[in-house]
Amino acid sequence: MSLCPRCQAAEDKLRIEHKGLNAKGELVWTIFHCTSCSFTWRDSEPAISIDYDKREAFFRVDPSKPYPVIMPPEQYK
Amino acid sequence: MSNDKKELSANALAVANRIGSLRDFLAFLEENGQCVTWEDEVFPEPDIRNVAVAAGRDAANGPAVIFNNIAGYPGKKLVLGVHGSFTNIALLLGYPKGTTVKELFYDIISRWGADKPLLDFIEPEDAPINENRITDNFNLYDLLPLYRINEYDGGFYIGKANVVSRDPRDPESFDKQNVGIYRIQVQAPGEFTLLSIPAHDMGRHIIAAEQLNVPLKISVMLGNHPAMCMFAATPVGYEESEFAYASQMMGSPMRLTKSGNGMDILADSEMVIEAELINGVRSFEGPFGEFPGSYSGVRKIPRFKVTAISHRNDPIFENIYIGKGWTEHDTLIGLNTSAPIYAQLKQDFPEVEAVNALYQHGLTAVISVKNRFAGFAKSVAMRALGTPHGTMYLKNLIMVDDDVDPFDLNQVMWALSTRTRADDIIVVPNMPLIPIDPAAEVAGKGHRLIIDATSFMPPDKLGSDSKIVTAPAGPEIDALAKIIQMLQNGEKS
Numbered sequence: 074m075s076l077c078p079r080c081q082a083a084e085d086k087l088r089i090e091h092k093g094l095n096a097k098g099e100l101v102w103t104i105f106h107c108t109s110c111s112f113t114w115r116d117s118e119p120a121i122s123i124d125y126d127k128r129e130a131f132f133r134v135d136p137s138k139p140y141p142v143i144m145p146p147e148q149y150k
Numbered sequence: 151m152s153n154d155k156k157e158l159s160a161n162a163l164a165v166a167n168r169i170g171s172l173r174d175f176l177a178f179l180e181e182n183g184q185c186v187t188w189e190d191e192v193f194p195e196p197d198i199r200n201v202a203v204a205a206g207r208d209a210a211n212g213p214a215v216i217f218n219n220i221a222g223y224p225g226k227k228l229v230l231g232v233h234g235s236f237t238n239i240a241l242l243l244g245y246p247k248g249t250t251v252k253e254l255f256y257d258i259i260s261r262w263g264a265d266k267p268l269l270d271f272i273e274p275e276d277a278p279i280n281e282n283r284i285t286d287n288f289n290l291y292d293l294l295p296l297y298r299i300n301e302y303d304g305g306f307y308i309g310k311a312n313v314v315s316r317d318p319r320d321p322e323s324f325d326k327q328n329v330g331i332y333r334i335q336v337q338a339p340g341e342f343t344l345l346s347i348p349a350h351d352m353g354r355h356i357i358a359a360e361q362l363n364v365p366l367k368i369s370v371m372l373g374n375h376p377a378m379c380m381f382a383a384t385p386v387g388y389e390e391s392e393f394a395y396a397s398q399m400m401g402s403p404m405r406l407t408k409s410g411n412g413m414d415i416l417a418d419s420e421m422v423i424e425a426e427l428i429n430g431v432r433s434f435e436g437p438f439g440e441f442p443g444s445y446s447g448v449r450k451i452p453r454f455k456v457t458a459i460s461h462r463n464d465p466i467f468e469n470i471y472i473g474k475g476w477t478e479h480d481t482l483i484g485l486n487t488s489a490p491i492y493a494q495l496k497q498d499f500p501e502v503e504a505v506n507a508l509y510q511h512g513l514t515a516v517i518s519v520k521n522r523f524a525g526f527a528k529s530v531a532m533r534a535l536g537t538p539h540g541t542m543y544l545k546n547l548i549m550v551d552d553d554v555d556p557f558d559l560n561q562v563m564w565a566l567s568t569r570t571r572a573d574d575i576i577v578v579p580n581m582p583l584i585p586i587d588p589a590a591e592v593a594g595k596g597h598r599l600i601i602d603a604t605s606f607m608p609p610d611k612l613g614s615d616s617k618i619v620t621a622p623a624g625p626e627i628d629a630l631a632k633i634i635q636m637l638q639n640g641e642k643s
Contacts, residue, residue, distance in 0.1 A: 079304075090339060091291035093222025101222035102194075104291055106305075110448075111337060111434035113305035114298075117221075118195040122301045132302045132437065134448055143451040144348060146360050146430045 078123045080134045082109035110134040156260045158401045162244030166402035171278075171418035172373045172468060175242065176214065176229065182247070184238050185214040193221045194297035202230045202471035209476045211237045211247065216466075223295040227466045232376060233482035242376050251485070252557040255504060258399065258489050264386070267394035268403040277407040277417035284459040288340035290423075293459065294372075294467045296336060300439035304448065307438060308334040310470040311423075312382040313344065314369040314413040315351075318358045327414060328352055329392035331382045334370065335435050340456040342425070343435040344368075345449075347585075349542065351388055356452055359427055366427035368454065369413035373420025373468040375404060384486040385539045410458045420468070421461035425454040441483075442510050443474030444588035475510060484508035487539065491515070494537045499530050506556040512543040513587065516556035519549060519604065527604040528576065535578075535598055542584050546599045553618075554603075565603040574602040 077087060090104040090113065102117035112134070120127045158166070169175050179185035186205075192198055198217060205215045212235040217228040233239060240249040243257055274280055290296065296306035311334055317326040328351035335343045346352040359366035371378070377396040386395055393414065397404040405417040411424045432450035440446045472479045484507070491512070492505040501522055507515035519530050527549035534540045534547060550556055550565040576599070583596030590596050606612055636642070 088338075091289060094224075095222065096224040104306075106338065111304065111335075111343075113336065115194060117193055118298065119301070122195065122298060129302070132445075134434070136434070140434065141447075141449045142432050143345065143449050144353060144357055144360075146432070 076125065077107040077110060077112055078114060078125050078128060079112040079132065080107060080110035080136055081125060082107050082136075110136045155263075158261070159244055163401055165242065165244040166400040169242070169376070169400075170405060171375055171416075172229075172232070172420060172466060173418075175232065175376045176216070176466075179214055179232075179238060179241065182241055183213070184211075184235070184241060184247075185216065187216045187218060189219060191219045191221055192217055194223070194295065196301070198228070198230070198297050199299065199301075199471065203473075205231050206234050206471055206477055209235055209481060211235050214238065217295070220295045225464075226295040227464065228295045229373075229466055229468050230471055231478050232468060233379060233470075234478040235481060239380075239481065239485065250557065251506075251508070252504065252555055255485055255488060255492075255506075255557065258485050259492060261399045261401070262395075262489055262493060263398050264390045264394035266398055267391065268397040268401070269393060270403045270405050272405055272407050272417050274407050274410075277405075278462050279407070279415065279417055279419050279422055280460045281462050282460065283410075284461075288456045288459060290336050290342070290456070291339055293421075293461070293465075299469075299471060300445070300473050302445055303438050304434070304436045305335045305337070308336070308342070308370070308372070308469065309472055310372075310379060310468055312371040312374050312378055312416075312419075313352065314371065314409070314415060315355045315366065316413065317355055318362055318364050318366060323389075324414065325389045325391050325394075327391065328355065328388075329371075329378070329382045331379070333438055335438070337433055337435075337453065341428075341453060342456075343433050343451050343453050345435060345438075345451050354388075356427060360429050363429060365429075367411040367413070367457075368425050368427070369409040369411060369415050370423040370425060371415055371419045371421075372423070373466050374416055375418065378404070378416060379482060380486050383483045385490060387538075410460065419462075420465040421459065423456055424458040424460075425456050428453045428455055439473040440586050441472055441475075441477070441479045442513065442586055442588050444586070446586045480508060480510070483511055487512050487543075488515075491534060491537050491539055491544075495530060495534060498533060501526070501552075502530060503552045504556050505534075507539075507544070508557075512539060514546040514548070515544055516548045516550060516562050518552050518554055518556045520552040521604050521607055524607050524610045525602075527602050528600060531576075531600045531602070535581075542582060544598070545583060545587065545596060546601075548601045549604050551604045562603075566601065569603045569605050570601060571606075576600040576602075 086109040088106045090106050093101045102115050106113045114123045214231045237247045333345050377400045381392040381396040406414050407417040409415045431453045433453045435451045436448045437445035470478050488505045488507040495502045501520040503518040531547050554561045554565045578598040585593040
């Protein structure tokens with residue numbers, strides 16, 4: 074496992090979610106989740122989705138920046 | 151719309167009585183050549199996406215596609231495109247392949263209503279959905295063959311769930327209980343985010359729960375009766391039940407039962423995920439390829455934790471391909487978007503003939519109306535903008551005369567070519583609009599464009615207007631067209 078393909082978070086921010094096995098019980102792929110930017114991916118996906126350098130820069134996420142909050146809880150208190 | 155009501159045909163009733171679940175409908179589609187099984191092994195990405203897009207190219211007759219050989223998901227089944235073509239919708243309503251969209255529109259209008267619900271309630275222990283019950287160690291990644299719908303989606307989405315929630319201010323009310331389709335991104339084996347906004351019924355429930363600091367329990371129904379999906383996607387009134395609408399449209403009882411957390415759910419769905427809002431928490435969600443054909447961006451949205459899951463034996467995961475049109479989303483939602491706008495207009499303006507709001511949930515719509523006096527169509531257009539759906543969605547409106555079928559785009563283009571004048575275009579700037587319109591300069595705001603392509607009538611200046619050709623029409627011409635079609639097909643007339 075390397076960095077998050079979307080926000081480049083380090084390994085300690087990444088979680089193994091699930092391993093997909095075939096009928097013989099052999100590993101086919103693994104699903105990961107980034108706890109920093111909430112990106113989820115499978116290691117068998119095409120590079121355009123899971124390789125930081127091949128992904129369009131437009132879709133990068135920097136969790137330290139502000140993002141819109143839907144129905145901000147404090148607004149309705 | 152009482153004047154539009156008519157009895158269901160014998161065939162429509164026979165279909166309605168036969169179909170009580172997604173499984174029943176898939177069998178019926180298969181018998182009619184409208185459901186195929188993809189037997190070859192597919193990888194979750196990009197194979198499922200590729201097959202879904204290819205199957206969805208034919209909006210008229212494309213089939214549903216069942217996947218039963220997904221790498222890493224042995225034994226799991228996925229179905230896409232159940233509502234992916236107008237023929238599939240026609241079959242559900244008891245019509246044959248080849249039924250026109252206009253015929254389906256008038257049929258749905260004739261069935262519209264929630265005043266005579268047909269609902270049977272059965273005990274939870276008798277409901278097929280409770281054949282299996284999971285109460286801990288949830289793993290959505292294992293239970294469902296999840297995959298990335300579009301290549302830059304932020305994760306794996308459940309795109310066609312029918313979500314049931316009750317109003318925390320009035321939890322006993324059946325009618326205020328809402329069933330809606332909201333995009334769900336799986337965020338952990340037992341947690342997910344769900345996108346709603348204050349304009350949605352579900353959004354109102356979330357706000358109320360957080361204000362009152364009470365739990366908001368929801369039931370996420372997967373693999374549902376095909377009529378339920380159509381009404382979960384329909385903008386009905388806040389105090390109107392989607393269950394009532396769906397059953398009344400079918401004309402045959404739908405079976406309901408209680409979920410473990412107290413919601414009314416369909417007894418014959420494939421799976422129900424019971425969950426609870428994590429009050430005050432917002433998580434990163436998105437992007438997600440949405441129905442205008444563009445990604446809606448990354449936001450922080452409400453998060454839910456799974457509390458229990460029930461499912462049938464060998465559950466079928468039903469999902470949707472959504473993205474740049476035309477997609478299943480357009481077929482699923484198109485007629486049910488058009489019908490309420492028509493109903494609301496018809497109350498004030500009986501001259502309205504039909505409403506075609508098939509395009510991107512009504513971002514463009516065509517309305518045919520019999521002009522009562524000069525400029526009348528513009529007044530009808532303004533009223534359309536003030537309908538509940540029109541307020542946020544009707545961006546471009548084309549008004550045509552009653553001699554133009556708004557579902558026949560060749561006729562609409564003829565009207566645009568021959569009946570528009572430069573000063574018959576109205577642009578209303580700076581209006582409210584759904585935030586995911588990719589053309590918006592400011593998300594949540596946009597324009598309204600009204601093109602009046604109806605004919606002038608006095609006191610308009612008629613200028614050099616020519617008289618319109620009266621082409622032969624009616625049953626005699628329809629019969630001749632059928633003979634020509636038979637000749638072309640090599641059949642004997």
